[in-house]
Amino acid sequence: MSAKTDVKNYTGFRTLTFVCLFILYAPLVVVTIYSFNASPSITVWEGFSLRWYGDVFTGPESGKFKAAAINSFSIALIAATLATIIATSAATAIVRGGIFKTRTLSLGLISLPLMVPEIVLAVATLIFFNAVGFTRGYMTILVAHIAFCIPFAYLPIQARMQGIEDTYEQAAMDLYATKAQAFRRVLLPLMMPGIISGFLLAFIVSLDDFIITNFVKGAGVETLPTAIFGSVKQGLKPNIMAISTMLLALSIVMVTLSYVVSKTDNTK
Amino acid sequence: MAGGAATGGSAAADTYKSARHWLLLPSWLVLVLVVLAPVCMMLIYSFLTKEFRGGVIWEPTLAAYDQFFFDRGLFGDDPPKIEWTYITIFWRSIWQAGLATILSLIIGFPTAYFIATRPERTRALWVFLVTIPYWVNLLIRTVSMKFLLRDQGPMNDFLISTGLIDDPLRIVNTNLAVQLGLFYSYLPFMVLPIYASVERYNFAMSEAAADLYATKWTTLRRIVLPAVKPGVIAGCILVFVPSLGAFLAPDLLGGAKNFMIGSLIEEQFKGNAGNWPFGAAAAMVLLTMVLILLMIFARQQRRAEASP
């Protein structure tokens, strides 16, 4: 289509899109490159090296990072699993439970963690644990993570379930399946891409959280983001860039996975 | 269309109607206990007396809000004057978040429009490209931004080596750095809702406008923009709200002079001079502002849906 007859496209919009993508990716790319820097200074480039990756695993701070990584991954795994189960159950009620009074209210409640600013949520959770007398530590982080992961797990699951016609379950029940069998044999397999996608997003969100974790963690219990923050506060060091690059790669892999899974259409 | 659908029989699927309350129970339990109850508790704490090393004494008082709005001198017995310190911090937060929102709109709108006008099969990929950075740890993104913008960072090195500038641009620890950081943190939130609106826009309307002698830019202003306004408003809210309460960007990129609400609140709980009731009160003020914004937004969206 020539520019003359094209009323849709605007000159400059393409350029701005590339500017946008450049801004989004430039910092990440730069940090990734510098994480392979041989120099102990972050300012000077001295050639390619994997030295700082080694430092993350064996250097003076490796013990701290290892403990933080174990905390981060175990919390993300447990929180994402529980949040996904809770979200699947809630989505079934909201998408397949007809119209009922507490439906809108439930939807509002589920999206609450998305609407309340994170810092407010962090303050509220801290105050709550304090008021009920919980000692801050691993468990308090886990409980907070389960709660704010729910909406992230919920959204793809709900979207998926809305795309599945209820005639499938009806057909199953017409063919003598009970409601539970119709759920397990028909609805659940069809929903699987949404559930996996929801789980992966919840996992990333939990792994990435800094603000809430920073508030509810006890002294001595660190996750990767709080450990990184603590280090950054004392100045940018190359090992931080290496660990950041690893986390960055992990996030991208998981989001890509989630994207690919959610695009697979097992109803076709 | 089958008779059942036309009569509303299957308007809402209700296969699991009988179990719905049990199915909702776990989510209610967790969210009420860990989100809703804590927010109410926070409200209560904001009316309690502070304990000096963090925590509260259960004696009701308005001291936290009084401290927020009024200055009663060093010993608390001067006639009350308006306390500007905290109002200034809030005002600066609104200003910073607002500028970040405008910046996001300037870059985000053309991006969203461009993506929405791509052929259908490549569109999802473009959207994916824009969303990936959002899923990368916010802390890592902010640290990366700081690394890039530093006085001796790669950006300044590059600009000096090309001879464009002689002395490094001092960006870190300025308001501009905070705005850039916020913009960078929440840009995908601007692009996605606008993209969704433009994708639904019927481009035959642009052709109709061109047919009726409108220039391209007039068409954009008079036809496209009004049609995608709900998406633009949604995008602005989604960038503005989290920017308002942001902690990492102002803390890492702004330095001590560019304090925002997030840091003010954090200091009350994490710092040594902790004042929990005051922190709770500041959080309440922030929450109230956000909820008012969201309510206005919800009303706007309902109105937009009501009119065809």
Place this chain on the structure above:
Amino acid sequence: MTENTQIAVDVRDAIKRYGDFTALHRISLGIRDNEFFTLLGPSGCGKTTLLRMIAGFEDVTEGAIFLYGEEIEDLPPHQRPVNTVFQNYALFPHMSVLENVSFGLEMRGASKADARTRAGEMLELVQLTQFASRKPSQLSGGQQQRVALARALAPSPKVLLLDEPLSALDLKLRKAMQIELKHIQRETGITFIFVTHDQEEALTMSDRIAVMSAGEMQQLGDPRDIYETPRNMFVADFIGDTNLLDVSVEGIAAGRATCKLSGGHRLTCDAVDGVNAGAKVHLSVRPERLFLSDQPTAAESLQGTVVENIFIGTDISTIVDVPGGQHFTVRTSNSDRGNKRILDPGTTAYVNMEPGAARLLVD
């Protein structure tokens, strides 16, 4: 019909309400064992609602449904020995064709091996044996339709419910499936309850038809009854083409009613219960039961002017204006014999009626 014909599905005073809206107004209906029964009506008439009530997907607000003498309206769908062929088939996309067809048998407790064997037989019946391991999405629309049929028939239901199963197929395939369905019904001897909005399909396939509109049953009868002696305006208009005339009944004598048209013409037709002298009612005359002539004939005839001849393949449709603002559509078979009676537009013509062609309608 013999004395001992069994009733398969007995719907008694069934009412369906959604809040303030009444979807079905007190329907009573007896569907016989072994018959091909059709629920016919425009969309929103309640036919699908009634079918779904029999299947168990809709509550019955008031009234009862019996299946071979057993009251079933409170049973959940999986406890009713009826199966459904859904409008869009609802084949389970994550299962193979064979798994789809054996699903119902497995749910009824058959062993996996038995279920597969029986499912294989069903696939043979619908000639899809070679597609057993395919996924539904790899089949054409017509093949999917047959899988849906095999799946619903596999557990040997007492009654098979079909919800507009042919509506997604193109015309040719639809015609072929109509005949195949009818054959399968005869072969299996299962009672079929078929829902459609297509009157031609209903006339072609059914033993009996229930015409429905606005949640009420308008007429119940065999296809010929419904077509030739429609009970009311809705049925006459919905089934086939017809000429509807506004008339006032002048008098009734010896089982014949004399009717006056708005233009002053008079016609006689069989009297009908519920229509008395002085009533303003409608008269229905099928276009193929009228014939044209250039001279008055011995039959009842009305003088008018030819407006237009429309060629429609098998027939020629002629529109004739008669005084008083009434149009008639006359259908003449497109044969040598028929063509001789075609008159040019503008010429005077007489519209003649076969005896018994006009039917009085109770509104």
